[in-house]
Amino acid sequence: MTGMAETPSTEPDATTSAPARRRRTAASPAAVPTAVAPTAAGQSPEAAAAPGFVDRGGAWCVVGAGPHGLSALKALLQNGIEADGFERESDVGGNWNFGAENSRVYESTHLISSKPFTQFPDFPMPDSYPDYPSHRQVKEYFGRYADHFGLRDRIRFSHDVIRAAPVDDGHAWDVTSLDLVTGAETTYRYAGLVVANGHNWSPKIPAYPGLETFRGEVLHSADYKGADVLRGKRVLVVGAGNTGCDVAVESAQHAAHTWHSTRRGYYYNPKYALGRPSDQVADRLLALRIPLGIRRALFGATLKATVGDLTRYGLKRPDHKFFETHPIVNQQLVYYVGHGDITPVDDVDHVDETGVVLTDGTRVDVDLLVLCTGYLVRFPFLEPEWLNWRDDHPHLFLQMFTPSYDNLVVSGLIQPDSGQWTLAHWQGVLVARVAEALRVRPAQARALLARSAAEADRRYSAGADYKDSTRHYYEVAHQDYLRALQDAIRALEVSP
Amino acid sequence: MSPKPLRRKTVAMRPWDWSFPSPPVAHREVLSARPTGPTARPPLLMVHGVAHGAWCFEEHWVPTAAERGWPAYAVSLRGHGGSGGARHLRRTLTRDYVHDVLQAITELPEPPVLIGHSLGALVAQLVAERYPLRGLVLLTPAPMHSALGALAAIARDRPTDFLGAVVGRTLSMEPDILFEGLDAATAREYSDRTGTESPFVQWELLLRRRVGPVRCPVLVVGVPGDRLVRPADVRRTAAAYGVEPVWFPGMGHDVMLDTGWDRVLDTVLEFAADLPAWGSAPLR
Ligand SMILES: Cc1cc2nc3c(=O)[nH]c(=O)nc-3n(C[C@H](O)[C@H](O)[C@H](O)COP(=O)(O)OP(=O)(O)OC[C@H]3O[C@@H](n4cnc5c(N)ncnc54)[C@H](O)[C@@H]3O)c2cc1C
Ligand SMILES: NC(=O)c1ccc[n+]([C@@H]2O[C@H](COP(=O)([O-])OP(=O)(O)OC[C@H]3O[C@@H](n4cnc5c(N)ncnc54)[C@H](OP(=O)(O)O)[C@@H]3O)[C@@H](O)[C@H]2O)c1
Numbered sequence: 189m190t191g192m193a194e195t196p197s198t199e200p201d202a203t204t205s206a207p208a209r210r211r212r213t214a215a216s217p218a219a220v221p222t223a224v225a226p227t228a229a230g231q232s233p234e235a236a237a238a239p240g241f242v243d244r245g246g247a248w249c250v251v252g253a254g255p256h257g258l259s260a261l262k263a264l265l266q267n268g269i270e271a272d273g274f275e276r277e278s279d280v281g282g283n284w285n286f287g288a289e290n291s292r293v294y295e296s297t298h299l300i301s302s303k304p305f306t307q308f309p310d311f312p313m314p315d316s317y318p319d320y321p322s323h324r325q326v327k328e329y330f331g332r333y334a335d336h337f338g339l340r341d342r343i344r345f346s347h348d349v350i351r352a353a354p355v356d357d358g359h360a361w362d363v364t365s366l367d368l369v370t371g372a373e374t375t376y377r378y379a380g381l382v383v384a385n386g387h388n389w390s391p392k393i394p395a396y397p398g399l400e401t402f403r404g405e406v407l408h409s410a411d412y413k414g415a416d417v418l419r420g421k422r423v424l425v426v427g428a429g430n431t432g433c434d435v436a437v438e439s440a441q442h443a444a445h446t447w448h449s450t451r452r453g454y455y456y457n458p459k460y461a462l463g464r465p466s467d468q469v470a471d472r473l474l475a476l477r478i479p480l481g482i483r484r485a486l487f488g489a490t491l492k493a494t495v496g497d498l499t500r501y502g503l504k505r506p507d508h509k510f511f512e513t514h515p516i517v518n519q520q521l522v523y524y525v526g527h528g529d530i531t532p533v534d535d536v537d538h539v540d541e542t543g544v545v546l547t548d549g550t551r552v553d554v555d556l557l558v559l560c561t562g563y564l565v566r567f568p569f570l571e572p573e574w575l576n577w578r579d580d581h582p583h584l585f586l587q588m589f590t591p592s593y594d595n596l597v598v599s600g601l602i603q604p605d606s607g608q609w610t611l612a613h614w615q616g617v618l619v620a621r622v623a624e625a626l627r628v629r630p631a632q633a634r635a636l637l638a639r640s641a642a643e644a645d646r647r648y649s650a651g652a653d654y655k656d657s658t659r660h661y662y663e664v665a666h667q668d669y670l671r672a673l674q675d676a677i678r679a680l681e682v683s684p
Numbered sequence: 685m686s687p688k689p690l691r692r693k694t695v696a697m698r699p700w701d702w703s704f705p706s707p708p709v710a711h712r713e714v715l716s717a718r719p720t721g722p723t724a725r726p727p728l729l730m731v732h733g734v735a736h737g738a739w740c741f742e743e744h745w746v747p748t749a750a751e752r753g754w755p756a757y758a759v760s761l762r763g764h765g766g767s768g769g770a771r772h773l774r775r776t777l778t779r780d781y782v783h784d785v786l787q788a789i790t791e792l793p794e795p796p797v798l799i800g801h802s803l804g805a806l807v808a809q810l811v812a813e814r815y816p817l818r819g820l821v822l823l824t825p826a827p828m829h830s831a832l833g834a835l836a837a838i839a840r841d842r843p844t845d846f847l848g849a850v851v852g853r854t855l856s857m858e859p860d861i862l863f864e865g866l867d868a869a870t871a872r873e874y875s876d877r878t879g880t881e882s883p884f885v886q887w888e889l890l891l892r893r894r895v896g897p898v899r900c901p902v903l904v905v906g907v908p909g910d911r912l913v914r915p916a917d918v919r920r921t922a923a924a925y926g927v928e929p930v931w932f933p934g935m936g937h938d939v940m941l942d943t944g945w946d947r948v949l950d951t952v953l954e955f956a957a958d959l960p961a962w963g964s965a966p967l968r
Contacts, residue, residue: 266816266962303705304701304702304703304705305702309696309698309701309814310786310814310815310816311790311815312783312786312787312790314787314790314791315708315709315712315787316708332790335793336790336792336793336794336795337794337795337962338794338962468702468703468704468705469703471699471702471703472699472703472704474699474703475699475700475702475703610702614696617694617696667697667699670696670697671696671697673696674694674695674696674697677694677696678693678694681692681693681694681897682692
């Protein structure tokens with residue numbers, strides 16, 4: 189495995205992760221009746237407990253009601269384990285709750301992964317949805333999932349978890365939440381804690397020299413909600429993750445001109461190949477257990493046959509092999525480059541008052557800089573060392589379990605090369621099996637969790653060597669990773 | 685014969701489902717009746733068998749269950765009853781039916797008790813492996829452990845029917861095969877309402893499928909004189925879930941239509957009324 193930390197010298201991202209913004213604090217008028225009474229989820233006689241503290245006994249806590257929080261909550265309840273959810277927003281959906289504080293989708297976002305692997309396997313998306321649903325449909329889907337499994341009653345909405353700490357020698361967790369409607373702070377005691385607060389919300393902002401002197405506008409993609417901000421401007425988009433490519437395309441459609449700055453060359457995968465959504469084609473090859481080398485050759489051949497030599501368009505030659513960077517799925521970027529609406533350019537060296545100077549020495553005068561440089565993982569309510577934190581990220585067994593505590597689990601710390609919610613589902617199942625085993629067969633649970641220390645650095649890359657970049661800390665090859673989850677689930681299954 | 689053990693192992697890897705997803709159907713028929721007042725009962729979802737349609741449950745069970753306070757639904761699998769997909773029936777697979785039932789389930793307000801009849805019971809078991817049902821009811825279920833024995837019996841009793849099935853014709857749905865107690869006219873009328881079945885789905889009945897880790901309670905209903913599903917197969921299905929079948933002597937294969945359908949429904953509703961609340965599965 190290559191060293192996971194980016195060397196600070198090679199890039200100017202001794203990054204400033206913007207402080208977690210708390211738009212709404214305890215400011216709302218106190219008299220507003222609580223939409224969700226604090227007792228809504230609990231069967232415990234909260235009224236009788238001391239004010240501000242509730243012991244929820246053997247129940248588990250799930251922070252976040254995005255897809256990972258929902259599936260964990262559902263799996264726990266389904267397996268007879270009492271559980272409460274906490275969600276800062278007033279609705280479920282997480283990232284797909286457009287406009288919410290932690291949502292990072294923009295007006296035009298559609299899935300880049302097609303339905304079959306993206307959806308929850310036990311709650312498929314409706315047949316009426318297209319291959320690549322829009323963010324609105326996705327949010328509606330999560331809403332229906334929550335309704336169907338009766339999860340809404342179990343979630344304390346508009347509750348921001350501000351602190352969590354182990355008590356009783358790690359046998360329980362005290363979770364303190366702030367009711368954003370009433371401003372009340374309450375601490376709840378749980379037998380276990382599932383953290384599903386998302387990993388795509390805390391913006392990674394490169395520390396370019398001179399950035400503060402720039403007189404134009406600087407926007408991180410975290411605050412990019414739609415094309416209006418681009419209209420008529422000279423725009424430089426930095427980064428070629430899926431966000432950067434989407435924004436560059438939208439900019440090509442709306443801005444005066446677009447420059448797209450990347451620090452390396454990439455492969456731009458089409459959404460459709462051979463008449464099918466391309467991830468389904470990729471899954472066929474994986475189902476047939478075609479080795480990595482041959483898959484690379486086949487993908488290369490497909491791209492060669494469609495877009496051909498990228499350098500002809502002025503794009504950089506990829507400095508890596510297929511599957512070594514998180515896949516870009518974007519059919520339009522190369523198209524707009526070919527039409528001259530996007531000028532691909534080099535990495536940014538520094539910024540001055542009127543524009544940027546690139547590493548190759550050219551300068552570009554622009555009105556707007558859109559930094560699509562991704563996100564960093566943050567857990568503002570936990571101590572990093574509880575999560576085996578090194579080199580600015582956690583090191584967890586199966587990217588879920590910490591060597592420090594059996595009853596602290598992270599769900600959602602994965603970035604698959606495909607859809608995510610099949611994995612969210614099985615992570616949820618594993619959480620429930622662990623919680624169940626900790627209660628009734630602790631030895632069996634411990635036997636599995638004992639691997640946490642030794643396997644904290646294990647990667648599930650199906651043989652690929654990911655490029656050294658903060659965004660690849662959590663990258664997984666989806667089938668490789670799911671197989672590992674399946675093994676862990678089976679290890680906790682009782683033989684008949 | 686000693687029953688084969690359950691496949692308790694969870695299956696997360698389903699690469700063929702991801703790479704060859706079932707094609708959607710334009711229209712799915714779901715017939716339903718709801719109780720007039722409010723109800724705390726979970727929904728019942730009924731799945732028909734070979735060449736039938738939701739109509740077979742619509743006849744008695746759906747309205748009667750609703751009268752007794754149960755939200756009742758019956759779905760027509762693709763190519764059957766009022767659902768679309770008839771044109772593609774010849775290349776329809778069992779997995780497409782599983783897809784159809786899952787789609788129907790996600791449209792329900794909460795997890796249902798799934799009631800499958802015959803082939804529909806096989807589909808229901810495949811659904812139960814993927815989805816957390818409240819309860820599972822198998823009526824004269826097609827065996828998961830292969831219908832080879834049943835086919836041999838058909839070959840002996842009705843050689844032409846057997847040969848037809850081998851070349852992909854739909855198994856005979858003549859009145860005497862489906863019913864014991866009905867008057868001839870009614871039996872004929874129902875028999876005439878049956879349609880065709882996908883040849884692949886019929887052939888797939890010969891496959892030996894292992895029973896998945898089903899965590900919900902299961903009820904198995906059989907009729908001793910069944911001319912399609914052998915009682916031995918019903919016993920073996922029940923044993924796979926660790927339960928005893930409930931027998932209804934004197935009835936034919938179509939227990940939701942034949943004389944005595946009300947007694948079978950009583951048993952099903954009794955089972956459904958006793959189910960633990962979803963989310964309170966016993967810890968094992
Ligand atoms: C632009 C974009 C497009 C994407 N497209 C795809 C795609 O096509 N396919 C795909 O599979 N994945 C896609 N993803 C990945 C996506 O992030 C995940 O699929 C998924 O949304 C992650 O779910 P999650 O539950 O882990 O986190 P989130 O969806 O981020 O949910 C976390 C939830 O926790 C809540 N929360 C956080 N902190 C607290 C706190 N302290 N107290 C209370 N509540 C809190 C938040 O409000 C939020 O609701 C995309 C991501 C982005 C950014
Ligand atoms: N459904 C959709 O349409 C959709 C849309 C957007 C995003 N997403 C998903 O959301 C997640 C986040 O995507 P994202 O695009 O926002 O972020 P991302 O994948 O982390 O991409 C960040 C990009 O910025 C570059 N970068 C990072 N730091 C840099 C620096 N200091 N200087 C120069 N360049 C730098 C990265 O280059 P390196 O190659 O060196 O890392 C990469 O090209 C991904 O999982 C993505 O698939 C999906």
